[in-house]
Amino acid sequence: MNAIFIAAAVVSAIGLLGGLGLAAASKVMAVPTDEKADEIKACLPGASCGVCGYSGCDDYASALSSGGTDDTTLCSPGGRDAAEAIAGVLGVAPADILPKTAVVLCRGNSQNAGDKLRYDGAKSCRMAADVFGGPKKCVQGCIGFGDCARACPNEAIRICEGVARIDPAKCGACRLCVAACPKNLISVVPASGAKAVVLCKSREKGAVTKKQCGAGCTGCGMCVKACGAGAVSIGGFCAEVDFEKCTGCGKCASVCPAGSIFLINKTSNGGIT
């Protein structure tokens, strides 16, 4: 009987000591927490996905509460609800969420782009990209085995004639496909006001691009001349659009000889086929 009492006494004493020590430690070494950041964190989905550009929900919440950023709309998984809730906590007017969509920057489908080799391996872009940069002549081109489509939680991506296509109406701009693409071909662009997007990332000289793909940007510069807002520039034989300046007039798209420029819109698919 005595042994039981001693055992119970020793264990309870150690437990009590530990408990009291922890209680004292949490009082003495309390770190002042940012209540506003905690409130903001409660508004966020808590997935810590990093779409906002911060390393997680905690980081974004503390940046908002400490004034590191005043953009309440960065959380795209949270969407409008999260943005409104954050604006409510911070006491600012809820800003309009700019809809965004992911776009595959390639139109090198089976008609436009030629193959340089016959690939019989596993149907995975990541694996095919390791074999001489993929089966297509253009090393920047979409391989079309659908790594992005498998990563997409919204089933917004399908493969059309060997090139991945994203339906802006279904896309939640979660960037999972961006991470899945071995060619870094997918980028997230604003989908309001029909911004122009150049659907080619080939950095080859114009003549080389033309041989590789009928729909590639050769860097001819006609879009630069056509743009009234100075939004288009050529870098590395490929046009690029500055979304801040783009007015969505569509002049660049109409003059492009290769047809590489498209207007992206959340509701329609911008005529991309």
Place this chain on the structure above:
Amino acid sequence: MKPYLAIIMTAILTENFVLSKFLGICPFLGVSKKLNTALGMSVAVTFVMAMATAVTYPINARLLEPNGLGYLQMIVFILVIAALVQLVETVLKKYVPSLYSALGIYLPLITTNCAVLGVVLLNVEKAAADTAFGFGASMFNSVGAGLGFMLAMVMFSGVRGKMESSDIPKFMRGLPITLVAAALVSLSFLGFGGIAENIFGN
């Protein structure tokens, strides 16, 4: 120094906690997907193993064994380790925020990890069997066990990285192929049997 080196080598290679003793399998399978999380978890485990041994060894040697309370080892160690990890977390949060942000999310996971409890119980067992196995040897054994855990985690995160881009039959995808790979890695560690004894000659 030589016996300590032998202890560390034994703990890392021949008595690897994950691959030979099958302790700490949960973090081994759960956090080994990416190299940086695997490393963070291993550093936290090594840290906690060393801390836990530093605290439980004196408790056992001064409080439990002299009073014939050796049978309370397990429950007392669980209590002490749980309280200790909580305390370390609070202290780190207050005084070493950079270390806290690196290890913080792993510390609560290790509180009741079997590898941590395993290393302190094995230390006590070894100390009871061999009087030369004192406090210093226990500490080296714990750090070695932590480093062995790190080796297993880092190696396995590499294996899993390879599997990401392999064409695996559908029924084997996910946990089944991970367990098969873990078994093969564990089998390869059998080859280290006796290596530490032969290098250091004891």
